[in-house]
Amino acid sequence: MRIRISYRRFRRYRQIINILVKHGFGGLLELLKLRRVFGRRKQLDESLPSPRAKRLRLALEELGPTFIKAGQMLSTRPDIVPADIFQELQKLQDQIPPIAASEIMPEIESELKSPIESVFSDFDEIPIAAASIGQVHRARLNTGEDVAVKIQRPDIRRVIEKDIDILRSLAGLAERHLPEAKMYNPAGIVDEFARSIRRELDYTLEGRNMDRFARNFADDDTVHIPKVYWNFTSGRVLTMELINGIKVSEIKELQKAGFDTKRIAVKGAEAYLKQIFIHGFFHADPHPGNIFVMPGEVIGFMDFGIVGRLSHEMAESLNRVLVAIARKDSIRMTAELLQIDTVDENADIDDLRIDIAELVDRYYGASLKQIQVSELVREIGEISSRYGIRTNRQLSLLGKALAGIEGVGRQLDPDFNIVPLIEPFARRLIAHEISPKKVLSKSAQIIRDYADLAVALPQDLRTALEKIRDGKLRIEFKHIGLENIVPELERSSSRIAFAAIIAALVVGSALIIRSDIRPSLFGIPIIGALGYLVAAIFGLWLLITIMRNRTLR
Numbered sequence: 001m002r003i004r005i006s007y008r009r010f011r012r013y014r015q016i017i018n019i020l021v022k023h024g025f026g027g028l029l030e031l032l033k034l035r036r037v038f039g040r041r042k043q044l045d046e047s048l049p050s051p052r053a054k055r056l057r058l059a060l061e062e063l064g065p066t067f068i069k070a071g072q073m074l075s076t077r078p079d080i081v082p083a084d085i086f087q088e089l090q091k092l093q094d095q096i097p098p099i100a101a102s103e104i105m106p107e108i109e110s111e112l113k114s115p116i117e118s119v120f121s122d123f124d125e126i127p128i129a130a131a132s133i134g135q136v137h138r139a140r141l142n143t144g145e146d147v148a149v150k151i152q153r154p155d156i157r158r159v160i161e162k163d164i165d166i167l168r169s170l171a172g173l174a175e176r177h178l179p180e181a182k183m184y185n186p187a188g189i190v191d192e193f194a195r196s197i198r199r200e201l202d203y204t205l206e207g208r209n210m211d212r213f214a215r216n217f218a219d220d221d222t223v224h225i226p227k228v229y230w231n232f233t234s235g236r237v238l239t240m241e242l243i244n245g246i247k248v249s250e251i252k253e254l255q256k257a258g259f260d261t262k263r264i265a266v267k268g269a270e271a272y273l274k275q276i277f278i279h280g281f282f283h284a285d286p287h288p289g290n291i292f293v294m295p296g297e298v299i300g301f302m303d304f305g306i307v308g309r310l311s312h313e314m315a316e317s318l319n320r321v322l323v324a325i326a327r328k329d330s331i332r333m334t335a336e337l338l339q340i341d342t343v344d345e346n347a348d349i350d351d352l353r354i355d356i357a358e359l360v361d362r363y364y365g366a367s368l369k370q371i372q373v374s375e376l377v378r379e380i381g382e383i384s385s386r387y388g389i390r391t392n393r394q395l396s397l398l399g400k401a402l403a404g405i406e407g408v409g410r411q412l413d414p415d416f417n418i419v420p421l422i423e424p425f426a427r428r429l430i431a432h433e434i435s436p437k438k439v440l441s442k443s444a445q446i447i448r449d450y451a452d453l454a455v456a457l458p459q460d461l462r463t464a465l466e467k468i469r470d471g472k473l474r475i476e477f478k479h480i481g482l483e484n485i486v487p488e489l490e491r492s493s494s495r496i497a498f499a500a501i502i503a504a505l506v507v508g509s510a511l512i513i514r515s516d517i518r519p520s521l522f523g524i525p526i527i528g529a530l531g532y533l534v535a536a537i538f539g540l541w542l543l544i545t546i547m548r549n550r551t552l553r
Contacts, residue, residue, distance in 0.1 A: 012162060016063060023059040024052070032173040053088035060092060065132030065156065066163035068092055069197050076284075076396040080184045083382055098135045101125035104151055111151075111237040118142070119232055123149075129289070132156075133201065138242060147229060150203065150238040157201060164194050192393065200305040203238040209304040210240065216279045223271045224300045243300045245292030248408055259293055265412035268299050269421050272405045276310055276398065277425040284308040284397040286404035288411065308397035330357035352387050359383065499542065506535045 020028055050058075060071040074081050075089035105116055105123075116123055122140040129136040134152040141147055171186035199205050207228040214225040224243070232239035246253045248268065254261055268291060275282035283290070284306040292300040334353045359379060380399070383389070402418065409416035519525075 009162060009166060013166060016166065019059055019062050023055040023062075025055070025059065032170065032177055051084065051088075053082075053084040056085060057088045057092055060089075064159070064163070066160045066167070066197070068132050069200070070167065070193055073193050073196060076393075076400040077189075080189070080384075096130060096132055098127045098130035099153055101137075103154060104135070104137070107154055108149065108151055108237055111234040112232055120149075139239075141229070141232070141239075145229070146242040146244075147232075147239050148226070148242045149232075150240070152201065152203070152236040160197060160201070164190070164197075167193070196306070202235050203233065204235055206305045207233050207238055207240075209307050212281060213275075213283070213301070213304065216275070216281065217271075220271075220274075222267055222298060224294055224298050226300070226302065243292050243294065243302065245294035245298075245300050247289055248291045248293060248412060249288035251411065254293055254412075259297060261412040262416070264293055264297060264299075265409040265416045266421065267297060268412075269405055269409050269416075269418050271299050271301075272401065273418075273421060273425050276308075276401070277315065277422075277428075280310045280312065280315065282308050282310070282398070282401055284401050286401055286408055288408050291408065306397075308394055308401060310394060310398060314394065330360050333360060352383070355383050355386070502535050502538045502542070506531075 017029065020026065057071070060067045071089050071092045075086065075092065077086075081089065101123075109115055112119055119142065120139045121142045121144075124138040127135040127137050128148070132153075133156055134150055137149045137151070139147050139149050167190045168187065171190045174181040174186045207230065210225055210228050214227070217223040217225060226241040226243055229239040229241075246257060246259075248254070248264065251261060254264065272282065272286065283301055283304060285303060287303070290301060290303045292302065294300050330353055334349070334356050402422075406416070406418045409418060
């Protein structure tokens with residue numbers, strides 16, 4: 001196994017493997033051919049009492065921030081994660097003991113390039129929240145504003161980068177030794193995760209996300225987004241307005257404060273649906289700890305490190321899927337899903353259409369209260385996994401966000417259902433799509449596209465003809481195995497030529513025998529007999545080759 005591991009990474013590798021073995025996943029050593037590098041490890045009984053999904057979650061939490069974040073990302077991908085693990089990953093806890101203020105304060109001073117006392121008149125050394133990447137402290141600026149200061153843990157970037165390198169090498173081993181893993185593109189998943197967590201590590205990006213949300217809700221007094229204090233914000237420190245409210249998870253506190261939890265559930269869900277269907281830019285981590293209820297039943301949002309985007313084209317595709325469900329048109333729904341997502345070329349589209357038809361039948365005619373978004377997302381994920389469909393990441397984030405806000409709503413109101421709230425937004429988008437203005441806009445766009453094509457076509461044809469003339473035109477086949485067509489044609493033509501040579505030997509030998517050319521043996525010309533023998537040997541070799549390949553190629 002060709003792996004170059006520094007001593008530092010070797011120690012981390014060994015730590016990861018020990019934790020996996022501890023939780024009953026030592027079989028991975030054999031599958032990934034790692035025993036020869038790290039030796040044998042004492043394997044715990046594989047029949048541990050806890051289900052495998054729970055053991056995996058506990059292992060990820062013990063492995064630390066990188067693996068917790070990786071698990072959270074996988075919890076948005078029901079298309080590649082088995083149903084039991086998908087459900088368990090939703091429970092991943094990103095809460096660990098805080099770091100002492102004596103270690104945090106030098107980090108803040110280094111980032112802001114100022115002593116703590118020159119920025120803050122008061123700084124609470126006990127954090128109000130702590131997670132694997134950073135923690136939040138209550139403070140007051142010298143100008144009098146109460147703020148929340150979010151600061152990354154020391155050295156967290158180096159830890160994460162080291163783990164990303166290890167994940168990349170593990171993904172390479174999975175692709176090399178587990179043929180079934182290739183269809184899920186492990187290396188691509190790790191690259192996607194690396195991009196995501198690096199964005200999350202840049203607090204200036206989170207600050208810009210907050211500013212964008214604030215602009216989107218500028219005219220909505222039912223939603224509050226904290227203000228960012230940019231003079232005291234950097235890539236590793238985020239200073240923002242302190243929200244004074246009650247977390248939506250603290251039901252008794254909300255009731256004690258006189259809030260109507262049923263109304264809060266509806267308001268919070270409507271705020272989310274506005275983000276998705278109107279703004280096309282939504283908070284992708286609707287954890288109960290990130291949503292607050294402020295005085296006047298104003299909904300306050302926190303933690304904008306993970307956001308999702310719903311493009312106009314994607315929204316239109318989703319609308320067409322909704323219309324297909326309403327019309328019980330599984331063929332149309334399948335076609336729309338195939339346009340949105342990437343499907344394995346070997347997938348049986350007819351079987352996929354049948355499974356989607358069964359899914360539509362289960363929900364067709366059901367009352368809105370009978371539909372659970374989380375269950376629907378899980379079922380679509382199972383179908384995606386079965387047929388090797390790689391779901392668009394933004395759609396995965398959307399599914400998780402909807403399922404998450406539905407879960408938060410049910411904490412506030414056991415009878416809460418988000419589907420009736422989605423319906424008006426969907427109808428509005430569908431009405432917009434078929435409006436005269438939209439039709440005219442689409443028609444104008446089609447005309448512009450054809451006009452651009454008419455202008456570009458002569459030049460494109462001229463370029464193609466010049467390449468043909470110069471012998472530089474190259475055609476590549478990338479689908480249904482056509483990339484092998486040239487080698488196959490060469491092999492077939494070689495065998496045809498070889499068969500023609502054998503036939504020529506037979507015909508030539510027959511002519512020589514009939515001409516009575518000497519020398520001869522038993523009255524048969526020796527040259528003609530040798531020709532027959534060579535033809536027989538070549539013919540037998542060709543027949544054996546064909547039979548071995550079991551095909552006439």
